[in-house]
Amino acid sequence: MDAKLVNPFIDAFMAVMPQIGFPTPKRTKVYLQDKNAVSRGVVVMVGFTKQMRGNVVYNMSEDTAKFIASTMMMGMPVAEFDAMAQSAISEMSNMLSANAATNLTQMELEVDISTPSLTIGEGFSVKISESQYLTVEMDLGGHPIDIAIAVDRNL
């Protein structure tokens, strides 16, 4: 895949997360992956169509998901990863993907995004590509999130 397509996703993360309560997101690792990803607990998949096709997966532990949901809801305690917390994580994934889509239009790529699919469970395997793809590990105040990006131009 084209490594240039990764930056719009990293930029989106850096731009959106401070707006929803995480002032200093950090990029900790970027690596190529050719095996299936393994769920950390909560996996959100968002699909892309039109001039770029593929999937992007946000993979985090349930603790991280609860931490993010709580922060997004102005510090409201989130004991269970319940419907409201799921909705918050789904919304975050949507914002990140929509923001990345806007960044992609600046590269003259028109894209459409699907509804996020949120799956819960630890250790299940996630296959989003037949070939190699990039995973970016981000850090939110000590909480890691993997963004697996398997997209290709479709011109």
Add this chain to the structure above:
Amino acid sequence: MIVDDSKVSRAILSNHLSKTNFEVVAMAKDAAEALELYKEHNPELVTMDMNLPDADGIECSRRIKAIDPDAKIVMISAMKDANLVSQGTAAGIGAFLQKPVSTNDIIDTLMMMCQQKVSRVAVLRESYAKAFVRALRQGILRIIDLKLEPTLELYDKKYLEVNGIAVIIGLTGTPTGRAIMYMTKETMKGFASKMMGTDEVTDDEANDAVEETANIIIGRGVSNINDVFKDKEMRITPPGTICGAGIRVASPKLTTFKITATTDFGDICMNVGFAEGD
């Protein structure tokens, strides 16, 4: 039932309707035939042309209403003006469309006529979820030569439980959403054996078989929708496949439907969900 004196108009209309879940039970070329066929078939809905050789559409509607006060009639005519609408409404015509009509307009109108209160869920079920039921039936018939009648139900549980494999494909366009094909590991093996014609199937091959099948069937479902709604431009994303036990798929803010096709090697299930507010 279609009432129209023009053979071409009847053909166009029945062609529109053939792409939907409405079935044309009778076609009449004049008012006399319309009355006769109405009594014979007692159709759920009537489309009525204005110009008929033996009476106008309003008079014909009046006569139908006389035999069945609950008759649901929509006028589809070349002309549509205030006078016609007020006279028609007085005769009991429920809706007015102007020729040429789009399949879209027809479906929306007929759906509304069919239900006292057309709910969003009903529209999603009839126009969208059923397109995937047809796709699943056609797909399984073509791929493993099994004739099945999949069932469709609104799915309102908090989670979809997956033990085995789930292929998730995003839907973009209007509405956005996602479609999932899922089954147990045993069913996956059984399915892949049938598809490949051998019992010697590895886990990877079985995964690929289900992924490819999901791609074909969900793609076909979306084509079924696009055939009817020319302006929705629905597309599918590449598949994402998850495997494991005790996986829960949450669907916040989605209206979802479960489609089940029962086979002797287990249930082949689908869950299609559409975003709220589209």
